[in-house]
Amino acid sequence: AAVVSYPTGAAAPATEEGRSPAILFRLACDSRTGRFVPVFPRPASLLRLLACNDPSASDIGALRSAALARHRRGDNATRRATNGGAASRESTGRIVRDGFEALARSADTLGRRCGVGGDWNDVDVRSSASLRERSVDGTCRDVRASLMTCCGMATAFGVGAIALRIAGGIDPVVDMAGGPIVDAVSYSDLIRVPPLSVLLRQRIVEKLTREGDGETKRTSQLEGELFAVSARVNDNSLALVCFDVLAVSESASSVPTRLEYAEVNSPESDKVMSEAADDHVLRRPSKKPRAAKEDMGSEGSKYHHTLEEVEHATLWLDTLLQQQ
Numbered sequence: 001a002a003v004v005s006y007p008t009g010a011a012a013p014a015t016e017e018g019r020s021p022a023i024l025f026r027l028a029c030d031s032r033t034g035r036f037v038p039v040f041p042r043p044a045s046l047l048r049l050l051a052c053n054d055p056s057a058s059d060i061g062a063l064r065s066a067a068l069a070r071h072r073r074g075d076n077a078t079r080r081a082t083n084g085g086a087a088s089r090e091s092t093g094r095i096v097r098d099g100f101e102a103l104a105r106s107a108d109t110l111g112r113r114c115g116v117g118g119d120w121n122d123v124d125v126r127s128s129a130s131l132r133e134r135s136v137d138g139t140c141r142d143v144r145a146s147l148m149t150c151c152g153m154a155t156a157f158g159v160g161a162i163a164l165r166i167a168g169g170i171d172p173v174v175d176m177a178g179g180p181i182v183d184a185v186s187y188s189d190l191i192r193v194p195p196l197s198v199l200l201r202q203r204i205v206e207k208l209t210r211e212g213d214g215e216t217k218r219t220s221q222l223e224g225e226l227f228a229v230s231a232r233v234n235d236n237s238l239a240l241v242c243f244d245v246l247a248v249s250e251s252a253s254s255v256p257t258r259l260e261y262a263e264v265n266s267p268e269s270d271k272v273m274s275e276a277a278d279d280h281v282l283r284r285p286s287k288k289p290r291a292a293k294e295d296m297g298s299e300g301s302k303y304h305h306t307l308e309e310v311e312h313a314t315l316w317l318d319t320l321l322q323q324q
Contacts, residue, residue: 001303002151004159005129005239006253007266007315014216022309024154034116036107038100038150041306044158049276051100053093060175060256061091087300090255092194096153098191102144110139152233159306160229160240161196163313167321168198168227177245178227178258187232187241200324205248210262212215223248227259227324229317240313244322267319280304 001021025047026039039047049057055065113136157174164172176196181190202224209217228243242264249256 002155003309004309004313005237006312007239019312020304022159022308023303024158027084027103028182030297036104036111038104038156038254040158043162045156046161046172047096047154047158048173050093050096050153050157053091053097055093057093058091058174060173062092062254063253067251068102077320087286090156090179092196093308095180095193098158099146099149099153103143103150106139106142107145108129110143113139115238120190136178146231149191151238152231153188153193155189155233155238155240156193156196156229159309159313160231160317162306163317164196164198166310166314167317172196172198172229173316175245176224176256177226177243177261178247178256181258181261183245188243189232189234191231191233193230195230195245196227197226197245199224200227203227221248221250221251222252223306224256227264227321240316242251244324265323267316 001023003019023041025041025044026038027036027184029035030037038051046057055062060108071200077303096275113132161172174196175194176199177195179194180192181187181195182192183190183230202222205223206223207219207221219259226245226247228245230241230242232239243261244260244264247256248259
């Protein structure tokens with residue numbers, strides 16, 4: 001669980017103050033194997049598909065796989081032109097799957113080094129304690145780094161995907177806004193995963209290219225303006241962030257190329273909160289809390305369900321989409 005924040009204007013107060021953490025995913029222990037496995041909330045269907053690298057999670061990935069299968073019998077030049085290997089390595093499903101698998105492996109390693117499933121092998125009585133302490137400390141850092149990455153991916157493709165579907169009225173698409181946004185200066189804490197996006201506007205553009213023999217060739221490309229969602233995670237905060245993206249693709253099965261992107265201006269906090277008080281905002285009917293929530297201990301340790309976090313994210317994204 002983590003507290004998700006939503007950027008607002010510079011003079012506006014933080015929207016995450018006084019809010020309890022939201023359940024993004026769970027790391028459960030498999031009783032058959034004794035290994036840790038990630039478990040996702042039921043509404044986060046896209047996140048579950050991406051964590052398994054399911055082909056149905058990405059329409060572009062499915063079309064790309066079909067095109068690669070068609071060109072598999074072609075010559076080497078055709079295979080290099082498709083560039084399927086590099087595209088597959090940067091696909092959202094593969095990155096998300098590798099991230100959660102790395103978290104499970106690091107948690108398994110931490111359990112073994114803490115004595116779960118066996119005792120520590122004391123080879124040297126004098127230095128064994130310090131070696132074990134350094135080993136456990138290094139594994140804890142690995143688990144912490146993996147947890148931060150996975151929380152960012154769960155926020156973008158779990159909470160963000162559901163909220164974007166509600167606010168935009170259409171299903172968001174992965175792998176349409178290009179590859180991961182890598183900017184070590186302005187977005188050093190942005191997750192290295194291609195952003196989730198919805199298509200706002202689209203058009204066909206034609207480009208003239210001159211061949212080696214002097215002939216002019218006219219090619220058509222599909223240019224689209226997209227509203228993209230990603231997440232920023234660091235030691236102090238976990239926040240959603242949105243971008244205006246301009247991408248172009250040569251065909252339906254080709255890898256989109258991001259031409260330019262810009263972060264969407266954050267709304268003022270009072271405007272977002274005023275939307276919650278409008279009469280047209282539908283509220284989910286209140287339900288009786290389960291008894292399991294009462295066993296969480298102190299008041300500060302309670303959490304809330306993913307759908308309750310989706311309500312905050314939907315209001316925030318709806319305000320941003322109205323600016324487009």
